[in-house]
Amino acid sequence: MTTPHPDAPEVIVVGAGLAGLTAARRLTQVGRRVRVLEARGRVGGRTHTLRLPVTGVSVDVGGQWVGPNQPHVMALIRELGLEVFPTYDAGQNLALVLGHRLLYRGLIPPLPPHVLADYALLSRRFEALARRIPKEAPWTAPGAEALDAQTFDTWITRHAHTPQTRALMRLYAGAVFSADAGELSLLHALAYTAHGGGINGHTLTRGNALQDRVLGGAQSIAQRLADGLPDVRLNSPVMRVEQDGAGVTLHTPDGPHHALRAILAVPPTLLSGVPFDPPLPPRRAQLQQRLPMGAVIKFLAVYERPFWRDAGLSGMAISDTGPVTVTFDNSPPQGAPGVLLGFIEGHDARALMDRSEEERRGAALASLTRLFGEAALFPLETVDCNWAAEPYSGGCYGALFGPGTWTGYGEALRAPVGRLHWAGAETARVWMNYMDGAVESGERVAAEVLAAVGLAAAGP
Numbered sequence: 001m002t003t004p005h006p007d008a009p010e011v012i013v014v015g016a017g018l019a020g021l022t023a024a025r026r027l028t029q030v031g032r033r034v035r036v037l038e039a040r041g042r043v044g045g046r047t048h049t050l051r052l053p054v055t056g057v058s059v060d061v062g063g064q065w066v067g068p069n070q071p072h073v074m075a076l077i078r079e080l081g082l083e084v085f086p087t088y089d090a091g092q093n094l095a096l097v098l099g100h101r102l103l104y105r106g107l108i109p110p111l112p113p114h115v116l117a118d119y120a121l122l123s124r125r126f127e128a129l130a131r132r133i134p135k136e137a138p139w140t141a142p143g144a145e146a147l148d149a150q151t152f153d154t155w156i157t158r159h160a161h162t163p164q165t166r167a168l169m170r171l172y173a174g175a176v177f178s179a180d181a182g183e184l185s186l187l188h189a190l191a192y193t194a195h196g197g198g199i200n201g202h203t204l205t206r207g208n209a210l211q212d213r214v215l216g217g218a219q220s221i222a223q224r225l226a227d228g229l230p231d232v233r234l235n236s237p238v239m240r241v242e243q244d245g246a247g248v249t250l251h252t253p254d255g256p257h258h259a260l261r262a263i264l265a266v267p268p269t270l271l272s273g274v275p276f277d278p279p280l281p282p283r284r285a286q287l288q289q290r291l292p293m294g295a296v297i298k299f300l301a302v303y304e305r306p307f308w309r310d311a312g313l314s315g316m317a318i319s320d321t322g323p324v325t326v327t328f329d330n331s332p333p334q335g336a337p338g339v340l341l342g343f344i345e346g347h348d349a350r351a352l353m354d355r356s357e358e359e360r361r362g363a364a365l366a367s368l369t370r371l372f373g374e375a376a377l378f379p380l381e382t383v384d385c386n387w388a389a390e391p392y393s394g395g396c397y398g399a400l401f402g403p404g405t406w407t408g409y410g411e412a413l414r415a416p417v418g419r420l421h422w423a424g425a426e427t428a429r430v431w432m433n434y435m436d437g438a439v440e441s442g443e444r445v446a447a448e449v450l451a452a453v454g455l456a457a458a459g460p
């Protein structure tokens with residue numbers, strides 16, 4: 001490895017998602033020379049805004065919601081001069097649970113009183129446990145080993161007394177983790193829930209994480225960030241990472257890139273396929289093997305108008321019969337055309353992820369029709385994003401922590417390895433696996449790198 005050239009970047013950021021670009025912005029703002037290497041031909045990573053060809057409407061096929069309880073991303077949106085608009089939530093919600101079609105307002109459908117009591121007890125018990133978990137370091141929680149030795153589903157099965165309560169909690173896992181409850185450690189489910197201050201923080205609109213969408217699409221945050229940076233290189237997948245006493249060398253198809261330090265702001269599991277020289281410490285290497293990505297297909301159907309609003313429906317629905325298990329009204333702020341968003345998650349996503357787009361479309365429209373009637377069968381156009389098919393994401397919304405991962409490997413999640421620093425939504429100390437967490441991790445890692453290299457003159 002050669003000593004970095006004086007004109008070379010001081011810091012290389014791998015990944016032009018919200019985490020990497022936030023870190024690059026903060027370092028650039030204090031005069032550091034930064035290069036961003038991005039594998040895809042676009043910035044934004046797990047945020048992706050598409051303009052649809054037939055109707056011309058813009059839709060987010062990746063992350064989209066932000067809320068007032070998410071200070072990092074909200075502050076960044078303001079700083080970049082972007083605006084948000086409220087999620088449409090007027091009218092009644094719809095639930096299909098165990099074959100019953102129910103209309104309701106708020107979070108919980110009008111189930112029989114004994115079921116509501118069961119759900120209230122179970123969710124309170126779950127949230128009380130969640131409050132005991134330190135979000136930044138779940139492995140230090142009292143009784144962490146026992147909580148991490150069982151799955152969320154084991155806990156649901158043991159403590160829920162009615163099939164409806166089990167169905168609702170499993171829907172929570174699908175909607176919030178894009179996974180089945182059986183794929184998640186209980187400790188992870190609790191810690192993650194704690195990031196939102198409870199179940200409602202993750203699942204409700206007003207005052208919570210689903211309150212707003214970004215005008216122009218969520219990808220515009222990344223685009224604005226990148227526009228302010230001098231050296232963002234697209235189509236530059238990092239294929240090998242080297243470090244020694246003098247600096248780091250990152251190899252892309254265009255050749256080597258040298259710097260003093262590197263920030264790796266990509267989903268940890270993707271780094272399992274990247275050789276490191278010297279090899280990463282065993283705990284870090286095994287951590288990367290143990291963080292599979294969730295399974296989600298985000299499906300959007302565009303209609304001339306939001307016809308469900310005529311029937312007094314909000315467009316928000318939950319269903320324990322897939323493949324679409326959660327829907328929202330995703331129409332633009334002016335209310336036309338009408339856009340229905342359907343999430344396909346966990347086992348439902350696995351059943352469809354290897355099928356053709358046409359087959360996924362047919363299955364998703366059948367679900368929307370079951371919920372909203374015949375009119376849902378005839379959209380002007382549809383689009384979906386099958387995130388498992390995206391090689392530079394590997395799935396979404398984020399990494400899943402199965403049993404044993406937090407307690408066995410948690411300490412390695414953010415600990416720098418020599419000149420290598422870790423960022424990304426998976427490493428967030430707040431709102432892990434959300435856009436807010438990605439931004440927080442970018443801020444945290446920028447401060448970490450500055451502490452290592454100093455604010456002024458370049459030096460190791």
Ligand SMILES: Cc1cc2nc3c(=O)[nH]c(=O)nc-3n(C[C@H](O)[C@H](O)[C@H](O)COP(=O)(O)OP(=O)(O)OC[C@H]3O[C@@H](n4cnc5c(N)ncnc54)[C@H](O)[C@@H]3O)c2cc1C
Nearest residue numbers: 015017018019039045046063064065238396424425433435
């Ligand atoms: C369908 C879906 C819905 C979601 N909904 C929401 C939501 O409503 N609200 C919310 O807050 N969050 C949501 N999320 C999650 C949110 O989008 C992510 O947590 C966040 O965008 C992650 O940002 P990041 O920078 O950490 O990672 P990423 O966005 O994944 O960025 C990592 C970047 O690294 C690049 N990369 C990977 N490997 C390499 C390599 N070897 N070399 C160079 N570059 C590489 C990738 O191409 C990518 O651009 C959703 C995600 C999805 C997919």
